[in-house]
Amino acid sequence: MADFTFLHPLWLIALLPLGLLLPWLKGKQHNHGLIAPHLAEKLGLGQPQASTGFVPVLGFCWLLTVIALAGPSWEKPACQPTVSPEPVFW
Numbered sequence: 001m002a003d004f005t006f007l008h009p010l011w012l013i014a015l016l017p018l019g020l021l022l023p024w025l026k027g028k029q030h031n032h033g034l035i036a037p038h039l040a041e042k043l044g045l046g047q048p049q050a051s052t053g054f055v056p057v058l059g060f061c062w063l064l065t066v067i068a069l070a071g072p073s074w075e076k077p078a079c080q081p082t083v084s085p086e087p088v089f090w
Contacts, residue, residue: 003074005073006070008069011069011071012066012070014062014066015063018059018062022059025054
């Protein structure tokens, strides 16, 4: 495990919006709808059941995608890519 590295570690910055997005989406799930609860009860509509599976699945998929884009590797590349000192004009 000592040789574990990310080939593109800057992709891990994409985890920061996830920390802001998930709590915001979690708070939006507790929305009671357009009709007031006491009126919905009188009309016989009841409270709709909110699905709770979307936010955890989104978080897991986001995390998995960012880790894959960061390029986990147990081998360091033999040569690091270099940038030419002169700009290339086409």
